[in-house]
Amino acid sequence: MIELKKIKLSYTEIIVFGTFAIIFMGGILLSLPISSRQGISTPFLDSLFTAASAFCVTGLVVYDTYTHWSMFGQTIILLLIQIGGLGFMTVITLFSLFLRRRIGLKERRLLMESANTLKIGGIVLLVKKIIIRTFIFESIGAFVLSLNFYSRMGFKEGLYNGIFHSVSAFCNAGFDLMGKYGQNSSLTHFYDNPAVNITIMSLIVIGGLGFVVWDDVAFNRLDFKKYQLHSKLVLVATAVLIFGGALLFFFTEKNNSMLGMSNGEKILASLFQSVTTRTAGFNTINLNSMSEGGTLLTIILMIIGGSPGSTAGGIKTTTFIVLLLGALSNAKQSSEISVFKRRLESDALKKASAITVIYITTALTAVMTICSLQNFSLTEVMFEVFSALGTVGLSLGITSNLSIVPKLIITLLMYGGKVGVLSVAVVLAERKEPSLLSRPLGKIIIG
Known part of the structure; x- marks a missing residue:
């Protein structure tokens, strides 16, 4: 176990630097x-990009995962995905529990920061639940996917692909091994397979809800009124974004990237695109065939x-909801932000x-x-940057x-997106002693 007591770093700094070390x-x-x-x-910069x-x-990806990387390389990628999805502090705790090492207060604080939980009490028990449930969800996903891949790939390859894609989907990674059907084709060859689509979508959504929400739902079952405020906001926001996004994708893409599909296939593709765009990186439609409206919706x-506290990225659903509630509260000229009868x-x-x-x-x-630096269209660059x-993980190619230099920038963006832009900003910001004086009040006009 790392002697964290001897390291004079903040919890945020340990997470930021620890993440960098594993990527390197x-x-x-x-x-x-x-x-x-x-x-x-493989050139180190490309390897570093892939590891990040x-x-x-x-x-x-710089290279198609199936055609470029060997079984060893693919295994390294899969391990990085799993560790990144769980959080490296969770993995360290797993080994500590296995070796029966005592987990101290500082480690518990680090776990709280890493898992984005609201309290330190019961954090080790929560980590145990996270590991067990992750294994259960990924195993179920691997079983269903393997059954569907078996007819195309045979038993061994179907099983391997089932495990790889289940872990990748649950961790919201978006790495795939479908290069055998065409480089960087993702799941476009399975757009009409409901079992594969629904399984991948379910894994993405469950992985993207967050560990705290899992615990809340497992404890209170389907009694929505008993859920924590955080869980209520996450579940409502997730449902609205999935179905609202799917509806918008259906109308923007039915005569574009989904042209030639049946109505049922268009609905399935719309749902899949709505789910995957918020963090997963798989796709069942040709992204380069999307309309301008569909591309903008994807970026949003x-x-x-x-x-x-999940495997997902972005500013997060709760951040988005708080901004909307803050704007609404300000419009009502209220000094408080309230939701679900809570302030x-x-x-x-x-x-x-x-x-x-x-x-x-x-x-x-x-x-x-x-x-x-490079002659790409604004749309292509914006899509790549916000994806990173x-x-x-979605890309226009x-x-x-x-x-x-652009490759390094994208690598740093992925790193910042993983550890959190605010965490990176805190680490990079100059430390100053808090001022003992209160500055005179100044007024400005806003809006």
Whole structure:
């Protein structure tokens, strides 16, 4: 066990630097000749990019996962996805429990930060539940997918693909092994398979709800009134975004990327696209055939992302809801933000605003920088940037054509999206002693 007591770092700094260390080690392993099918070394920058994409559960790839990486390389990618999905502190705790090591207060605080829980009490028990339920959900998903892949791939390959895609879907990673049917084709060859679509969607949604919500639902079953306020907001926001997004995708894409499908297939594809765009990175339609409206809707959903304490990225559903509630409260000239007969704490809107401003500013800065360095369209660059920062993994096909600096920028965006833009900002910000004096009040005009 790491002697955390001797490390003079904040909890946020340990998570930020620990994440970087694992990505760097993953990059080294993927650069080895054994990791590629051809038995040759992969350029370290490309290996680092892939490791970052896997650990940050993004799904953007420089090389097609099936055609470039060997079984060893694919296994490294899968391990990075699993560790990134659970959180590296959760994995460290798993080994500590296995070795019967005592988990101290500092480790518990780190777990609380890593899992985004609301309290430190019972955190080790929550981690045990997270690990067990993750295994259960991924096993069920692997079983169903393997049955559906068996007829096309045979037993061994079908089982392997079932496990790989179940873990990738549950962790919202978006990595796939469907390059055997066409490089970077994702799940487009299964757009008409309800079992595969529904299984992948279910895994994505469950993984994107958050560990705290799992615990709440498991304890209170279907009694919505007894859920914590956090769980209520997450579940309602998730349902509205999934079905609202699907409805919009149906009308924007029925005569574009979904042209030639039956109405049933269009509904299935619309639901899948609505679910996957908020963080997963799989696709069953040709993204380059999407309408301008569909592309914009995809970017908006990528920005919102999943929920706190989950495998998902984005600004998070609760952040989005708090911003909407804050705007509504301000329009009513109310000093309080209330929802489900509860008043939100005063700092909620301030934190939500800070996250969103830093997120959008970071993304736009990256967009302008990449546009100035390479001759891609604004739409392509915006799509790539928000996909990376939201740890989504969808792309309009420019990833493999990125030059060195844009590739580094996208790598850093995936890293920032995983650990949280606010966490990175806190670590990078200069530490100053708090002022003992209160500044004179100044007034400005807003709006």
